[in-house]
Amino acid sequence: MYSKGLKPLSLATVVTLATAMALVFFYAPLDADQGFVQKIFYVHVPMAIVALCGFVAGGVMAIRHLRSGDPSWDMRAYVAIHLSIILGVGVLVTGSIWAKASWGHWWVWDEPVLVSFLVVFLLYCVYYPLRFSIEDPERQARYASVFAIAAGAFVPLNFVAVRLAEAYTHPRVLSQTGGSLPGDMRLTFLVSLLAMALLFVTLWKLELTAKHASMELKKLRRKLNARVAA
Amino acid sequence: MIRAAKAILRKDLLLELRTKESVPAMTLFTLTVYVLFHFGLDRDSLDGELASGVLWVTLLLAAVIGVTRLFAAEREQGGIDALLLAPVDRTSLFLAKAGALFLFLSAVELVAVPAFALMLLGPDLGGTLPELIAILLLANLGIAAVGALVAALAAETRARELIVPLLLLPMLVPLLIAGAQATEPFLRQQQGPDDLGRWLGLLTLYDVVFVLLSVAVFDYLLED
């Protein structure tokens, strides 16, 4: 069910990723202020954007789950959030590397994207202990969905709040995201973003396929065991 | 529905008045945390950003205690099953619990804020009172809504005391930002310009989003 279109999707992902890397290192110009270090921006920011969208998408899937009662929506939400958390680790680590290279510190509070991401990440990390502390599978799925919805609504609110706070105390200096990017940088960024999004969807489908197959396997095994017992 | 909410709320308030479990503990906690900050920061008096931050973090930590105990009465006496069997709308339950939390927080702040002014605050609170009250009330509304939601989410998990702070505190970050930034100009030595509108706006947005969301979603919790 989920593996439909997986092959062409994977192919598209690989191609776009390769194109993006090529653009980053051979096409995009060197940044005037930050030099070569700015290249991190092409992996760090798309990861952040895709992860944040993944969290919000998880919330939307959770809404579908609650309204329909169909557990497959909960599985989709779980995988989306799970993937976004992994990307989140990547965002924080690459962001830290960027901070060290640009500012000499392994962490800075000046970059609102990074800071608000930390808060979001800390929140979503609780998704696992929350799920695994509830034993009944139906209730676990329901509570997880409630969390996913509340957290999904939280993401944009938090982003706005942190940005307002940082604008107030620290003028934004690392403001590379969007806005005033020169044309060739913008193209590189957009292709990188597309590559990251395709990667996310591919991995999402891949994991869902694996999970679904695992479930079907369990069902089959149970049926076979029942037949043998009879 | 409102009547049911009021009934549950009254029961909770009467219970609190009789047992005096949550509010005095939360209040005592804030006073203790002030002492901790005094020693931790090695400061006699705070003003401006530092004062605002200490006050708000203390209030949020006290809120965690309140939230953890929000469904305690039902849990301990098995009351949750009785409540769920009765034809009571989950929304009434949410309104009652959020209302109780709101009132508890306000009660705690009645003592905690003057205590802060006494113990740690440098400048005078004086004429800034109406603005402070507005900020605190708006914030309490947000904490109440999110707190009731988190309390219900964690109510029947085994790791309740761990899950509540881990869930509640990150979710309160936007509220903390708005509250602290809003309060800061009023705690300075010289009253400077404030940006109250912007932060009250953020607080209101937060409140609206989470009250609506919690009301919408509460029906799916605490079932069976």
Add this chain to the structure above:
Amino acid sequence: MPALPLDEAGKYVAGAYVVFVTLIVIYVAILGAKIARIDREISELAAEDEE
């Protein structure tokens, strides 16, 4: 802060991209192992079924 010279900056940029690629590789590897296990169990079940 002035921009780092190319050789130093290169290390950081490489580090960032390595982190990214490593995350993906680890993830795909774990998934791959899971799928391999599923495949193995399917063949086991098919064998059991034939008996």
